[in-house]
Amino acid sequence: MNFNYAERMSSLKASEIREILKITQRPEVISFAGGLPAPELFPIEAIKEVNRIVLEEDGQGALQYTTTEGYNSLRKWCAQRMNKRLGTNFNFENILITHGSQQALDLTGKVFLNKGDIVLCESPTYLAAISAFKAYECNFIEVPTDDDGMIASELENIFKNTDRIKIIYTIPEFQNPTGRTWSIERRKAIAEMASKYNVIVIEDNPYGELRFEGETLPSIKSFDKSGHVLCSGTFSKIFCPGFRIGWIAGDKEIIQKYVLVKQGTDLQCNTIAQRVIAKYLELYNIDEHIEKIRKVYKERRDLALETMESEFPKEIQYTRPQGGLFMWIELPEKINVRNVLERCLERNVAFVPGGSFFPNGGHENTFRINFSNMPNDRIVEGIKNIAEVLREFV
Numbered sequence: 001m002n003f004n005y006a007e008r009m010s011s012l013k014a015s016e017i018r019e020i021l022k023i024t025q026r027p028e029v030i031s032f033a034g035g036l037p038a039p040e041l042f043p044i045e046a047i048k049e050v051n052r053i054v055l056e057e058d059g060q061g062a063l064q065y066t067t068t069e070g071y072n073s074l075r076k077w078c079a080q081r082m083n084k085r086l087g088t089n090f091n092f093e094n095i096l097i098t099h100g101s102q103q104a105l106d107l108t109g110k111v112f113l114n115k116g117d118i119v120l121c122e123s124p125t126y127l128a129a130i131s132a133f134k135a136y137e138c139n140f141i142e143v144p145t146d147d148d149g150m151i152a153s154e155l156e157n158i159f160k161n162t163d164r165i166k167i168i169y170t171i172p173e174f175q176n177p178t179g180r181t182w183s184i185e186r187r188k189a190i191a192e193m194a195s196k197y198n199v200i201v202i203e204d205n206p207y208g209e210l211r212f213e214g215e216t217l218p219s220i221k222s223f224d225k226s227g228h229v230l231c232s233g234t235f236s237k238i239f240c241p242g243f244r245i246g247w248i249a250g251d252k253e254i255i256q257k258y259v260l261v262k263q264g265t266d267l268q269c270n271t272i273a274q275r276v277i278a279k280y281l282e283l284y285n286i287d288e289h290i291e292k293i294r295k296v297y298k299e300r301r302d303l304a305l306e307t308m309e310s311e312f313p314k315e316i317q318y319t320r321p322q323g324g325l326f327m328w329i330e331l332p333e334k335i336n337v338r339n340v341l342e343r344c345l346e347r348n349v350a351f352v353p354g355g356s357f358f359p360n361g362g363h364e365n366t367f368r369i370n371f372s373n374m375p376n377d378r379i380v381e382g383i384k385n386i387a388e389v390l391r392e393f394v
C-alpha cells in the first residue's frame with residue numbers, strides 16, 4: 001500500500017542486529033551478537049523483596065503518575081554517583097530520569113537537531129545512536145578515531161571546515177562497538193573544543209562502572225567549564241535492562257528543555273520501576289553487586305582473548321578492552337565479513353558485522369564480539385569455531 005509516511009521514514013531501516021538477534025533466539029546458537037548482560041546475574045530475589053516493600057510502604061504512590069523529571073531520591077543517587085566516580089558537580093536538579101539511556105539519545109535529537117544539522121561521532125559508533133539521531137534527519141561526520149578516542153587535530157579541522165555542527169556524540173569508556181577507552185588528554189581537548197565552537201557533547205557512558213583493571217578516569221564533563229557537556233547513564237548494565245531506567249545529566253537550563261520534550265514523548269518514566277530501583281539502592285549494596293558482574297565479565301573477556309590469541313590467524317587484529325562488554329575485530333581488507341558470518345551461522349555462531357556501526361558505510365572487513373552473555377565453555381567453543389572459519393578466508 002502506498003501510505004503517506006513522513007519524509008524522515010525514508011532514511012530509516014530495520015537494524016541488522018535485530019535481524020541477527022532473531023536467529024540467536026535458537027538455543028543451539030552461540031551468540032556474540034547482542035549487547036546483552038548476563039541474565040543469571042540479575043538480582044531477582046532482591047527485586048522480589050524490594051517490590052513487596054515498595055508496594056506495602058506506598059503502593060498507591062508507586063502506581064500513580066509522577067513528575068516528568070523523575071523520582072527525587074533516584075535523581076539524587078545518580079548525581080552523587082557521578083560526582084563520586086566521574087569528578088562532576090551535579091545535584092538532583094541536573095538529572096532527568098529517562099527510559100534507558102537510549103531515550104536520552106532520542107530526546108537529544110528532539111531538543112537539538114534540525115533537518116540537515118551535523119552530528120559528529122566516533123568511527124565506528126553505537127548503532128542505535130545512529131538510528132536515534134537519523135530520525136531527526138541529520139547528517140553524520142565520522143571523526144577519525146584511534147585507541148585513545150577521537151583524534152583532536154582531526155576534530156579541529158572538521159570544525160574549521162564545516163557549518164551546522166550541533167552535537168558531538170561520544171562513548172569514552174569501553175566503547176560500543178570497539179571496547180576502547182579515551183585518554184585523559186582527548187577528554188580534555190574535546191571539552192575545550194565544545195566550548196570554543198559552541199557545540200553540545202553527549203558523553204554516553206553505560207559501561208564505565210564495568211572496569212576490570214586500571215584506574216577510573218575523569219569524565220569529559222569534569223573538564224567542561226561552559227555547560228556544553230551532557231552525560232547519560234543507565235541501570236541497564238549494572239542492574240538490569242528490563243526496567244528501562246537511565247538518566248541524562250547536564251546544565252539545568254538544558255535539562256528543562258529535555259523535560260519539555262519528554263512530556264510530549266511519554267509524560268514520565270515508569271513510576272514503580274524508579275521506586276524499586278531507589279529502594280534497592282537504599283537497602284542493598286550495589287557496589288557488591290557490580291563487583292560480581294565485573295568478576296564474571298572479566299573472566300569471560302580473558303577466556304575470549306586467550307582463545308583468540310591461540311586460535312586466530314596472525315593477520316587478524318583485535319582490541320583488548322579493559323572493561324565493558326565488547327571487542328572489535330579487523331580482518332584483512334579483502335575479506336567481506338558477511339561471508340564469514342554466513343559460514344559461522346552454519347556452525348551456529350553469531351556476531352554483528354561492523355559495517356552497521358559506521359553511519360556513512362564501508363568497513364565491511366570488521367565485526368563486533370560481545371563476551372558478557374555466554375557461559376565460559378560456549379565462549380571457548382564459539383571463538384574456536386570463528387577461528388576455523390577465519391582460517392578458510394585468510
Ligand SMILES: Cc1ncc(COP(=O)(O)O)c(C=O)c1O
Nearest residue numbers: 035100101102126176234236246
Ligand atoms: C553506547 C550505548 N548507549 C546507550 C545504550 C542504551 O542502553 P539503555 O537504553 O538500556 O540504557 C547502549 C546499549 O547497549 C549503548 O551501548
